[in-house]
Amino acid sequence: MIEFALSATLLAGFFTGIFQYGYAFYAYNVLENAVRSGARYASLKPYDSHSAVPSEAFQLAVQNIVVYGDPDPPRNAAPVLGGLTRSNVKLTVTGGPAGGSLVAPASMTVSISRFRVNSIFSVLTLDGRPSLTFPYTGVLTPPRGS
Amino acid sequence: MVTRSKRKGYVLIMTCLALLVIAGIAGLAVDVGRMYIVKSELQSLADSAALTASLQLDGSSAGIVRAQLAVKSVTSGTNALKWDMATKTVSDLTASFARGLSAAPNSPDDTTWSANPADASYYRFTRVVARVALPLSFMGAFHAYSSGKNINEAAIAASGVAGQTMVTNLPATYPDANAIQVRITDDSDQKSPDYASYVKMGRGNGRRIVGLAGGAFFVKPGGVESIGPFVQGSLYPGAGTDTAGDTGSYVVRLVE
Numbered sequence: 001m002i003e004f005a006l007s008a009t010l011l012a013g014f015f016t017g018i019f020q021y022g023y024a025f026y027a028y029n030v031l032e033n034a035v036r037s038g039a040r041y042a043s044l045k046p047y048d049s050h051s052a053v054p055s056e057a058f059q060l061a062v063q064n065i066v067v068y069g070d071p072d073p074p075r076n077a078a079p080v081l082g083g084l085t086r087s088n089v090k091l092t093v094t095g096g097p098a099g100g101s102l103v104a105p106a107s108m109t110v111s112i113s114r115f116r117v118n119s120i121f122s123v124l125t126l127d128g129r130p131s132l133t134f135p136y137t138g139v140l141t142p143p144r145g146s
Numbered sequence: 147m148v149t150r151s152k153r154k155g156y157v158l159i160m161t162c163l164a165l166l167v168i169a170g171i172a173g174l175a176v177d178v179g180r181m182y183i184v185k186s187e188l189q190s191l192a193d194s195a196a197l198t199a200s201l202q203l204d205g206s207s208a209g210i211v212r213a214q215l216a217v218k219s220v221t222s223g224t225n226a227l228k229w230d231m232a233t234k235t236v237s238d239l240t241a242s243f244a245r246g247l248s249a250a251p252n253s254p255d256d257t258t259w260s261a262n263p264a265d266a267s268y269y270r271f272t273r274v275v276a277r278v279a280l281p282l283s284f285m286g287a288f289h290a291y292s293s294g295k296n297i298n299e300a301a302i303a304a305s306g307v308a309g310q311t312m313v314t315n316l317p318a319t320y321p322d323a324n325a326i327q328v329r330i331t332d333d334s335d336q337k338s339p340d341y342a343s344y345v346k347m348g349r350g351n352g353r354r355i356v357g358l359a360g361g362a363f364f365v366k367p368g369g370v371e372s373i374g375p376f377v378q379g380s381l382y383p384g385a386g387t388d389t390a391g392d393t394g395s396y397v398v399r400l401v402e
Contacts, residue, residue: 007161014168018175025179028231032186039190043197094225104379107198109225129232132190133225135198137379137398 016121023119030081032130035110038066042091042108043134046141052096052105063089066110088115094133097140104140109133173284177300181280184229184302188276191227191236192306193400195220199241199272200308200398201377205385207266210243217241217274229278238277243269244309251387252311254401270385271309271401278302307402310377310384 042062049055054062061071063086068077079085090113095106111131117124198220199213220227221236229236242261244254245268254271263269279299377384377396384396 003155003157003161007157011161011164011168014165014172018168018172021172022175022179025176025183029179029183029186032183032190036186036190039194092225107225130187131225131227131232132194133220133227134194135201135379135398137197137201139378 020119020122024117024124027081027117027124028126028130031084031112031115031126032132034066034069034080034084035112035130035132037069038062038089038091039108039110039132039134041065041071042110043136044138046139047093047096047105047136048141050097052093054091054093059091060086062091062108062110083118084115088112093136095136104138105136107133107135169284173282177282177284180230181300181302183231184278184280185304187227187229187232188236188278188302188304189306191220191229192274192276192304193308194227194306195239195241195274195276196272196306196308197398197400199274200270200310201380202382203243203266203269203272203310203385204382205267205269209382209385210263210266210269213243213272214241217272229276230280234278236276236278240275240277242273244271244273246270246309246387248388252309252399252401254307254309266385268385268388270311270387270396271307273305273307273402275303275305305402306400308398308400310396311399311401312387312396 042058042065045058045061047054048058064071064073066089067073067079067084067086069080070077090111092109092111093105093107094109096104109131111128112126113128115126117126195217199216202212202216203209217239221239226235228234240261242259243263243266244256244260245258247253247255254273258269259273278301280302282298282300377398379398
């Protein structure tokens with residue numbers, strides 16, 4: 001009986017550890033791939049802003065790609081990973097139009113910000129990673145009248 | 147009782163045997179999980195580096211040098227791409243370049259891959275290979291047991307190929323065309339009628355350049371002017387194909 005109690009503790013510890021690591025790695029891999037598709041999408045979408053701050057529609061579409069895999073997801077769409085929301089997706093534009101000069105952005109960086117991976121006994125907070133930068137290869141199409 | 151004493155220690159033995167199996171499962175969960183992550187990270191890094199480098203190619207040896215620097219640049223700076231859950235810097239990055247096939251301009255000619263081509267003309271494709279050695283925590287023991295060798299690292303590599311690919315069949319409702327046309331109509335800058343002066347003004351990068359079916363056009367207010375190859379999003383005119391009178395419109399894409 002004592003043996004069983006001892007080994008059960010040990011085994012339970014092992015299984016918990018396996019679950020925690022397994023889930024954390026799985027989650028990270030899903031996020032890595034989601035960030036990748038988001039960055040690729042952002043690097044090709046026509047850039048419709050007058051500054052390095054992207055337009056709301058542009059940012060929303062990129063965030064939707066990361067979270068739902070779709071720039072315009074249906075209302076009941078499920079995120080690629082439980083708990084992931086648009087506010088966890090950060091889009092950073094490097095270069096881009098400024099002070100009236102019209103230069104297309106140099107690159108698009110998509111990263112995960114303040115996302116908590118809950119795996120029962122511990123919480124892994126991902127802030128700033130995974131992150132991916134692609135060079136911008138789309139066209140600059142600022143709105144009319146400016 | 148006799149039977150009872152014979153069964154003493156049974157749980158302990160079974161636990162020890164089970165631990166072997168469980169260590170294997172832990173190896174799968176931890177090491178294989180990490181391998182998948184590292185593989186994804188390297189793939190992203192190689193793709194990003196190949197795209198960045200391909201934008202620099204313009205058929206000159208200076209373009210090759212710029213491309214080689216561009217490959218290295220993705221591992222440093224504020225947006226540096228890293229591996230092992232974004233904690234380590236990739237040091238083994240190799241780049242090679244290729245021309246396109248004459249028959250199929252969107253595919254690299256596999257006979258021309260070279261790390262440093264002597265004649266850089268028409269080199270439009272970049273392949274980046276990223277390699278790392280991932281330290282293993284559980285699998286190493288099993289590998290040593292099965293092969294008799296003490297291996298505690300896994301070699302992981304990923305390769306990304308990108309290149310300037312020709313835009314041939316643009317759909318009739320090319321989504322960017324209208325927006326760009328509006329932009330041109332509003333444009334008050336009339337001073338850069340050709341590609342060279344346009345670049346000189348530091349205003350390259352796709353503002354008034356639009357790809358149309360059948361060729362490349364540099365668009366100026368009030369009309370269009372055909373000017374030879376260009377690459378969407380690049381400050382350089384691009385390498386073009388070895389077809390005479392090439393005025394293709396190119397966009398950098400991942401091809402593998």
